[in-house]
Amino acid sequence: MYVCSCRGVTDRAVKAAVASGARTVEEIARECRAGSRCGGCWPVLAELLEQTSSDASSRHSEASAAA
Numbered sequence: 001m002y003v004c005s006c007r008g009v010t011d012r013a014v015k016a017a018v019a020s021g022a023r024t025v026e027e028i029a030r031e032c033r034a035g036s037r038c039g040g041c042w043p044v045l046a047e048l049l050e051q052t053s054s055d056a057s058s059r060h061s062e063a064s065a066a067a
């Protein structure tokens with residue numbers, strides 16, 4: 001699904017940017033260009049950022065608990 005129509009960037013590309021270390025909307029824009037034009041997709045990027053980073057941290061804490 002496209003989240004940034006200006007740059008034609010999908011939610012998968014945004015999640016990949018977060019997985020590779022992007023922690024702000026600006027960093028996502030730098031990684032995959034989503035949000036680097038009109039900014040209309042920023043709320044969606046922020047939501048994906050929150051979802052993807054909380055998924056990653058809950059996986060991390062599960063891994064820590066299992067260790």
Ligand code: FES
Pocket residue numbers: 003004005006007034035036037038039040041042
């Ligand atoms: S819709 Fe993403 S920058 Fe315009």
